[in-house]
Amino acid sequence: MNKLVTAGIIVVALAAGAGAMFGVMHFMQMNSAAHAHDVAMKPKDGAHPKPILFADLSDIVVSIPAQAGAPATSYVQIGLQFSTHDEQAVTNFTTLQPIIKAQVINLLMSETSASLQNPVTRTALIQNCLIVANSVLAQNGGNSGAKPFDAAYITNLVVQD
Structure with missing residues (x-):
């Protein structure tokens, strides 16, 4: 029984670690996409877009x-x-x-x-x-x-x- 509990804890720890890694990768990817969008939308000369x-x-x-x-x-x-x-x-x-x-x-x-x-x-x-x-x-x-x-x-x- 002791081995079964230890194996269960290891499986839960691996699942939590994998979930955390997936969450961090997803957050970094979204942050990178948002940054790329911001860079693409900014004027190249650094000026603000003129209002209509x-x-x-x-x-x-x-x-x-x-x-x-x-x-x-x-x-x-x-x-x-x-x-x-x-x-x-x-x-x-x-x-x-x-x-x-x-x-x-x-x-x-x-x-x-x-x-x-x-x-x-x-x-x-x-x-x-x-x-x-x-x-x-x-x-x-x-x-x-x-x-x-x-x-x-x-x-x-x-x-x-």
């Missing part, structure tokens, strides 16, 4: 026709935001906002309330508004980059017949 900044163009209301060739009896209200990592682009946008707003109004006046129901038309409108904002800033703002804004987003779109 937004320039807001809101409260644009335009009268538009319900269908092509009809009189303007509908209204569209739109709000847009443009994203960038460049603080100067946001500053220049604020200064040049009347020009950008006027060109976006021109874009909207070529639409109808029926066409704005089409997702393809809205996608094209977003891209055209982004082109407008970038070209106005490039022509007037003195931005060093050719593309001050990376994306445009419709934040409000109301069409009323």
Whole structure:
């Protein structure tokens, strides 16, 4: 019986040792993977990633026709935001906002309330508004980059017949 108890204690000790070794290896492997992920996500030059900044163009209301060739009896209200990592682009946008707003109004006046129901038309409108904002800033703002804004987003779109 004494030999049986001793053998049992040895088996339990070996199992506990193996479990502890497995736990330490698992912890070290996770720590190593987390470290590799942290290293991969850090910028190479040591700088912090730049935050995303937004320039807001809101409260644009335009009268538009319900269908092509009809009189303007509908209204569209739109709000847009443009994203960038460049603080100067946001500053220049604020200064040049009347020009950008006027060109976006021109874009909207070529639409109808029926066409704005089409997702393809809205996608094209977003891209055209982004082109407008970038070209106005490039022509007037003195931005060093050719593309001050990376994306445009419709934040409000109301069409009323």
